[in-house]
Amino acid sequence: MVTQARIPETGKARVVIVGGGFGGLELAKVLCPAEVQVVLIDKHNFHTFQPLLYQVSTAGLEADSIIYPFRKIFEEQKNFYFRLAEVQGVDTTNQEVETSIGLMRYDYLVIATGATTNFYGNEQIEANAIAIKSIEDAVTLRNTVLSNFEKALQLDDEEQINSLMDFVIVGGGPTGVEIAGALSELRRHVFPCDYKELDFKQMDIHLIQSGPGLLKGMSDEAGKKAQEYLETFGVNVMLNRRVVSYDGYTVTLNTGEKLITRTLIWAAGVAGAPVAGIRPESILKGGRLLVDRYNKVAGYENIFAIGDVAAMVTESDPHGHPMMAQPAIQQGKLLGKNILRMLDGKSLEAYVYSDKGSMATIGRNHAVADLRLLHKDYKTQGFFAWLIWMFIHLMSLVGFQNRLFVLLHWVRSYFSYDKGIRFILGQKKENIPVEATVDHKSIT
Amino acid sequence: MVTQARIPETGKARVVIVGGGFGGLELAKVLCPAEVQVVLIDKHNFHTFQPLLYQVSTAGLEADSIIYPFRKIFEEQKNFYFRLAEVQGVDTTNQEVETSIGLMRYDYLVIATGATTNFYGNEQIEANAIAIKSIEDAVTLRNTVLSNFEKALQLDDEEQINSLMDFVIVGGGPTGVEIAGALSELRRHVFPCDYKELDFKQMDIHLIQSGPGLLKGMSDEAGKKAQEYLETFGVNVMLNRRVVSYDGYTVTLNTGEKLITRTLIWAAGVAGAPVAGIRPESILKGGRLLVDRYNKVAGYENIFAIGDVAAMVTESDPHGHPMMAQPAIQQGKLLGKNILRMLDGKSLEAYVYSDKGSMATIGRNHAVADLRLLHKDYKTQGFFAWLIWMFIHLMSLVGFQNRLFVLLHWVRSYFSYDKGIRFILGQKKENIPVEATVDHKSIT
Numbered sequence: 019m020v021t022q023a024r025i026p027e028t029g030k031a032r033v034v035i036v037g038g039g040f041g042g043l044e045l046a047k048v049l050c051p052a053e054v055q056v057v058l059i060d061k062h063n064f065h066t067f068q069p070l071l072y073q074v075s076t077a078g079l080e081a082d083s084i085i086y087p088f089r090k091i092f093e094e095q096k097n098f099y100f101r102l103a104e105v106q107g108v109d110t111t112n113q114e115v116e117t118s119i120g121l122m123r124y125d126y127l128v129i130a131t132g133a134t135t136n137f138y139g140n141e142q143i144e145a146n147a148i149a150i151k152s153i154e155d156a157v158t159l160r161n162t163v164l165s166n167f168e169k170a171l172q173l174d175d176e177e178q179i180n181s182l183m184d185f186v187i188v189g190g191g192p193t194g195v196e197i198a199g200a201l202s203e204l205r206r207h208v209f210p211c212d213y214k215e216l217d218f219k220q221m222d223i224h225l226i227q228s229g230p231g232l233l234k235g236m237s238d239e240a241g242k243k244a245q246e247y248l249e250t251f252g253v254n255v256m257l258n259r260r261v262v263s264y265d266g267y268t269v270t271l272n273t274g275e276k277l278i279t280r281t282l283i284w285a286a287g288v289a290g291a292p293v294a295g296i297r298p299e300s301i302l303k304g305g306r307l308l309v310d311r312y313n314k315v316a317g318y319e320n321i322f323a324i325g326d327v328a329a330m331v332t333e334s335d336p337h338g339h340p341m342m343a344q345p346a347i348q349q350g351k352l353l354g355k356n357i358l359r360m361l362d363g364k365s366l367e368a369y370v371y372s373d374k375g376s377m378a379t380i381g382r383n384h385a386v387a388d389l390r391l392l393h394k395d396y397k398t399q400g401f402f403a404w405l406i407w408m409f410i411h412l413m414s415l416v417g418f419q420n421r422l423f424v425l426l427h428w429v430r431s432y433f434s435y436d437k438g439i440r441f442i443l444g445q446k447k448e449n450i451p452v453e454a455t456v457d458h459k460s461i462t
Numbered sequence: 463m464v465t466q467a468r469i470p471e472t473g474k475a476r477v478v479i480v481g482g483g484f485g486g487l488e489l490a491k492v493l494c495p496a497e498v499q500v501v502l503i504d505k506h507n508f509h510t511f512q513p514l515l516y517q518v519s520t521a522g523l524e525a526d527s528i529i530y531p532f533r534k535i536f537e538e539q540k541n542f543y544f545r546l547a548e549v550q551g552v553d554t555t556n557q558e559v560e561t562s563i564g565l566m567r568y569d570y571l572v573i574a575t576g577a578t579t580n581f582y583g584n585e586q587i588e589a590n591a592i593a594i595k596s597i598e599d600a601v602t603l604r605n606t607v608l609s610n611f612e613k614a615l616q617l618d619d620e621e622q623i624n625s626l627m628d629f630v631i632v633g634g635g636p637t638g639v640e641i642a643g644a645l646s647e648l649r650r651h652v653f654p655c656d657y658k659e660l661d662f663k664q665m666d667i668h669l670i671q672s673g674p675g676l677l678k679g680m681s682d683e684a685g686k687k688a689q690e691y692l693e694t695f696g697v698n699v700m701l702n703r704r705v706v707s708y709d710g711y712t713v714t715l716n717t718g719e720k721l722i723t724r725t726l727i728w729a730a731g732v733a734g735a736p737v738a739g740i741r742p743e744s745i746l747k748g749g750r751l752l753v754d755r756y757n758k759v760a761g762y763e764n765i766f767a768i769g770d771v772a773a774m775v776t777e778s779d780p781h782g783h784p785m786m787a788q789p790a791i792q793q794g795k796l797l798g799k800n801i802l803r804m805l806d807g808k809s810l811e812a813y814v815y816s817d818k819g820s821m822a823t824i825g826r827n828h829a830v831a832d833l834r835l836l837h838k839d840y841k842t843q844g845f846f847a848w849l850i851w852m853f854i855h856l857m858s859l860v861g862f863q864n865r866l867f868v869l870l871h872w873v874r875s876y877f878s879y880d881k882g883i884r885f886i887l888g889q890k891k892e893n894i895p896v897e898a899t900v901d902h903k904s905i906t
Contacts, residue, residue, distance in 0.1 A: 173468070426867070436534075
């Protein structure tokens with residue numbers, strides 16, 4: 019027997035939004051005054067501010083500071099309904115979403131499922147690496163890093179110790195760069211105080227990038243400067259290399275080079291997370307859904323996709339817009355307005371990407387920023403970029419309390435050179451128990 | 463092959479402390495100037511401020527605010543070594559502790575393992591109830607409560623809905639009273655905003671106490687007033703009753719009464735957590751170790767026990783001191799001084815319990831306090847007691863940052879009537895899936 023999800027019928031058109039990331043959140047807010055019923059489905063009961071996940075993963079912020087409960091955000095919005103559920107598919111003929119809590123009828127369906135980590139089909143890497151896409155991932159990385167050092171204290175075999183103390187980050191985009199920078203800060207200022215018995219000269223941080231430079235989507239200046247900063251901080255930046263295998267201990271690169279680490283952080287690619295049941299013709303390579311200028315999924319009249327999962331292929335963006343917060347927010351906002359227009363029988367407004375630029379932070383006082391203000395480009399690197407980075411991220415957080423707490427954490431860390439959240443609490447990743455491999459030597 | 467835990471030999475006498483609760487922490491601090499090596503073993507890498515666990519379990523505080531990393535606390539203490547490990551036993555003949563990371567030699571062993579939840583041998587209750595002894599327990603309760611309401615939205619069977627919305631708390635000590643009070647606050651101010659589709663008149667909170675009054679260790683006034691406050695807040699206080707069985711759905715009391723709930727919170731008793739290998743003659747009923755006035759475990763010359771796990775049986779305290787923070791802190795401090803004295807060949811000071819009183823909070827503006835200052839007793843209930851309760855708990859937290867963040871959370875909650883930490887993140891308890899029991903009616 020198939021159950022029906024219980025959602026009150028309000029007699030109004032029902033907009034079902036799958037996913038409460040940047041796009042879904044914005045859309046639900048814009049629909050506040052609309053004569054519709056808004057149903058948001060998410061597998062978490064909170065929104066996650068993804069740009070700061072890397073700080074949670076490196077003990078800089080507590081998980082709770084960058085997440086915010088949906089029910090709290092929409093407390094005052096009368097037409098809003100939240101359901102904690104996983105979406106299993108969509109039956110486009112009967113206009114129903116299949117979820118873990120039953121079938122859910124929709125009039126308009128908006129797919130805002132974002133992106134998942136792309137392992138490019140390498141199941142071995144997928145099984146052994148840590149990705150940073152969810153708050154659980156970030157907490158797992160933090161716990162794993164800290165556990166590694168606790169374990170390293172118990173070993174005297176040099177290679178074994180290095181396998182625990184060395185980190186390999188794959189992917190030279192913002193996430194990879196930011197994690198590498200944060201780990202190098204921990205190595206300089208925090209870990210040596212905590213683990214006086216370990217020699218942190220032995221801790222290596224490798225950043226592997228397939229292309230010839232870091233931060234591909236940004237300017238050459240930004241990429242070069244980011245690399246320079248990272249190298250000053252002692253990160254080993256390895257360009258033009260790809261990981262071909264990782265067994266939980268040995269990383270093999272396409273050049274034949276080998277690295278030893280128990281912790282491979284995979285920030286090398288994302289893929290759209292489409293929903294089963296959408297016709298295959300509308301799903302592009304990379305799992306994104308082909309949408310028109312109104313974010314309508316090709317082949318459907320009442321199914322939309324916004325944000326990372328949507329590929330709006332235009333002449334200027336033949337691969338769709340970058341998979342970042344900005345297009346998601348802008349599309350969420352516009353789609354909300356367009357749904358209001360549809361209900362009023364008005365004509366729709368086409369989406370035009372307004373690129374405000376992008377940035378990445380490398381460590382205290384160091385960031386790179388390519389900004390676009392009033393149709394002019396500004397490129398800046400260093401302390402000023404770092405201040406801008408902090409200001410924008412702080413202001414973008416949902417909720418006054420989160421902003422205040424993040425600010426307090428940052429101010430404290432800045433002056434004390436310390437990171438407070440060094441707890442091993444929750445899940446961690448352990449591919450091969452240390453005990454099992456004390457005699458395992460893999461570099462021959 | 464049995465491994466040895468790797469701890470540097472410093473040529474000094476080694477004091478191994480098992481457990482970093484209030485007592486262990488205090489002891490390790492006092493030993494800072496001593497010519498000894500201090501080794502602290504704990505299964506967490508952080509100290510937990512147990513008196514505020516109930517606030518984590520009821521979404522009032524984030525877990526990170528009441529825990530603090532040991533390595534940070536002892537950053538400056540040169541003779542201090544921390545090991546993240548579980549203790550499996552002690553070999554008193556060879557003077558070695560058996561741990562998850564190998565054998566560890568000791569000159570002095572201090573057992574400060576605290577207490578575990580006492581289910582009085584009822585395995586069915588142990589399997590199905592939630593206890594509140596660790597930070598993981600507290601997070602589990604929070605996640606379970608919030609998940610319950612998410613699930614209740616999907617049901618239309620009245621009994622099923624009640625099984626999710628009703629809570630039974632067993633044990634009328636401070637923990638039981640505080641959880642009942644906090645849940646009643648959430649019912650009044652928070653949940654109805656979050657779950658507008660549910661009728662919170664249906665949410666029942668039952669507090670079951672085996673004795674004739676609440677807060678047994680405190681004054682009659684305190685117990686009576688606590689009950690009065692709880693009843694005003696709509697908690698159903700059931701005295702002179704014991705739970706005889708709980709299958710994850712139906713609670714059966716010794717009176718034959720039955721209650722339906724999927725969430726039984728067990729705060730009905732604690733037992734000492736002794737270490738295997740200690741001679742049975744020294745282990746009293748309730749798992750506590752018999753110690754003399756110097757906290758030396760009966761039958762040993764170099765093994766000590768402090769805090770909840772120690773029973774110092776005296777004429778005035780025939781069952782040992784109360785299992786609370788104060789005796790633990792005082793004994794930890796004194797034992798540290800006594801170890802210093804032993805090393806100097808001086809005579810030892812006997813422990814005398816200095817009872818400073820106890821208190822419990824019931825909800826905003828309401829607490830009860832029995833205080834003892836300068837050998838005089840002061841009893842107070844209501845707003846003033848609540849202020850004292852907040853001040854003392856705030857000041858007792860480890861770390862300026864935790865104090866500041868807890869204060870900010872409290873100030874915010876107080877003025878907004880809101881609790882911020884409504885995240886379902888991490889493990890939760892689900893005895894019987896809702897789907898499996900839609901037709902299950904257990905009250906006949």
